[in-house]
Amino acid sequence: MTTALVPPPAVGGLTRRRLFVYGLGSVGTGLFSTVPGLLLLYFMTDTLGVPAGIAGLVVALPKAWDAVFNPVVGAASDREAVRTGRRTRLLVAGGLALPVTFAAMFLSPMTGTGAAAWVTVTFVLAASAFSLFQVPYVALPAEMSPVPSVRTRIMVWRIVFLTLGILVAGGAAPLVVDAAGGGRKGYGAMGLTVGLVIAAVLLVPALGTRWVRSRPGPEPLGLVAAFRTARGNRAFFALLLSFVLQAAAVAIMLAAAPYVATYRLGGYGLTSMLFVCLVAPSAVAVPLWAKAAGRWGRLRCLTVATCGYALGAVGLFPAAGGGGTVSVALTLTLCGLLGVCYAALQVLPLALLPDTVHADTARTGQVQSGAFTGLWTAGETVGLAAGPGAYSIALASTGFVSSTLDHPVAQTATARTGILLGFSLVPALLMLLSLPALRAYGRRRAARETETA
Template identity: 80%
Template sequence: MTTPDSTPDRTPVTGDGSVAGPPRRRLAAYGLGSIGTGVFSTVPGLLLLYYMTDVLGVAAGLAGLVVTLPKAWDAFLNPMVGAASDREAVRTGRRTRLLLAGTLALPVAFAAMFLCPFTGAAAEAWVATTFVLAASAFSLFQVPYVALPAEMSDDSAARTRVMVWRIVFLTLGILVAGGLAPAVVDAAGGGRPGYAAMGATVAVIVAAVLAVATRGTRWVRSRPGPEPLGLAAAFRTARGNRAFFALLTAFVAQAAGVAVMLAAAPYVATYRLGSYGLTSALFVCLVAPSALAVPLWGRAAHRYGRLRCFTVATCGYAAGAAALLPAVAAGAVPAVLALCVLLGICYAALQVLPLALLPDTVLADAARTGHAQSGAFTGLWTAGETIGLAVGPGAYSLALAATGFVSSTLDHPVAQTSAARTGVLLGFSVVPAVLMLLSLPALRRYGKRRAAVSSPAPALAKDLL
């Protein structure tokens, strides 16, 4: 096996000998990558469906298929990338090559998604092809990137600190996507020119932050093994980790709920609140509070327990989403924005806490099986997340089609029926609330299964409680 990076490990150590975690400059370098992943995870879910139905004139049902199928491919690809990442880590002691490949390919494919010169069927083919390429490039970066925290420290508190930094930057990326992207579209005149300018602007940002993260995480010594498992063997090994799959089930349901709400936002702004420009305001109110709330959730989790706080935040998000139904129906914009602030506070916990729990299940499984397959588990995790993010817009597009929504272009706008406007509203309120509530049984199963996963240390077993 190739000797890993010989750079001295300067990870801080506390007075009692426990690992305090990487220094801030390393945390910042790692966290910056989440700006890029947050942007890519958000912009297609927020704008791509609307771009196809209201700029390119693609029928809602077909547009939903285009948005969903590339994500389905990504869900298939992610576990293979995870296995490849583990093989690279065994050979080189790092996961840098796949990170670099994603860094180079993703910005180009992302910009191409919003440079479509066609309308109708040709536009479907263009967006589908470029979205598949972008999703594949994203997988090359995201899977090894998510695997790194489990290898940055053996201390669960230090890993939670890593996740807090990551989610703060992820929130900034989501804020850039939801606040800046629609604003750039408007500033560039809307339509095809506006979306093309937005795609190019966001691509430059993604390229810069992914490059910093790729270079800034070369110090991480990856330790899978004792030898890499093949994809089938990795699946068999992971199958016995019931706590992991319970946590993943909850996360997928919640990702679908958030994705439905994101896909619905521009439609709600346009057809229920009277202005597409409110899309940015809705998104900023949803995401900006979460940037401030992430450290607070980290402290609360340390005091009250991560699973307990995760459950409280899930219930809070469900209640806030349900309350949007009467607020949006009444056209009460201030009330809608205030509820989005509440949702943003809960959303912070839905981001940081499951990712803080994920490395614990990976390391606990390593004690059970003797194989530390971080890449395999994060490949499964990101595949599940991708499925959730795909199901949301796909299901919403089908709901639009079922309620009679009519696609259009800016040159030929169409007034929507009352049934279509009701479908727009339900996707922004009731559907996310229901999906959040459906995730609660999985969280309960996770709490029950935690004892079934062997812990490498008593402190970890206590933390899984």
């Protein structure tokens, strides 16, 4: 079992140490991507007393800012790389700023409207700091090797570490909240603890990937020129659209997990179990999906995983809605099966992304890994924001009533049904909607290969 969790050995001249140093950063990105999506909405509605509709806006608006800011960071990262041959400065800046701003999100001294304003400002700052690290970090694999199979191996290392980060976020963060006494005190302790971990795991790759030679160009492009050059890469945008829809589906399910645990399965304490069952299998499944992709093709395996996730999500509607011990067992089992599919949804799109960057270089003669990863992370941010935002709207429209820890509120049957829909049928629908975009990507890629043959 241990060997399944260890990524493959060094490939294409990349040592295990270098792959480890690079992959470690994904522990931090996994923590930041997961904890706010899992806990921030619930923290505001059920601890700070922020109405669900306002809380949803607070979660969504900072992410909307990221959709604008990430492409700017991407162009800046390419300009830095043209000047210095590295992307280190932005990586270090993000690694230093993110831990502080992350902890501040969960240290609001106020409730109600004041708390909403506090979380909005700190979340915008944290999301901006995250972009400074994430955009150049995602650009590095395209520059670490020109060989597609080697880049897939790099992604395996990265996603194994990302899975560990997500597991820590979903499994340990709620436990830290409870262990520290719950309420604002518990969430504050969790924010400080996770912030320290983020600092440690981001600065290692920020400084340890200086060996990667980044050579975009031949000339640095401004933001407008980068967009103008990139817009003809239709395969990239088809792949991005499918990834955004899938990210939104997963984000909605994560946002729904504490509500389902509390109001459908019998207790908030089940949140960690739901999350671990959803994510833990992917630690084992990532290397298996990489092997399957090598045999049957990355796009085919991604399509199968997407359909499997949709079917499993549909099954959660009757499973989590039944009540009792049997309902809990069925829900946890289905989450485990979803975790296997989730592994492919994480590793395979990121393995395909550098292919579109290299294909664009052949098309335009311009290397701009940062610009494309800026667009990619902007799209991912939109998907991650749309999930909790849409879920909060669903909660508000079905009559969910916010509360504080000291004054819990019983929810209506309609609100309880809305909670369940966001955990099951809505994610399933979004997964199915991503399939036409995947087919479009396949057609564009095939057409490109025919043109270059």
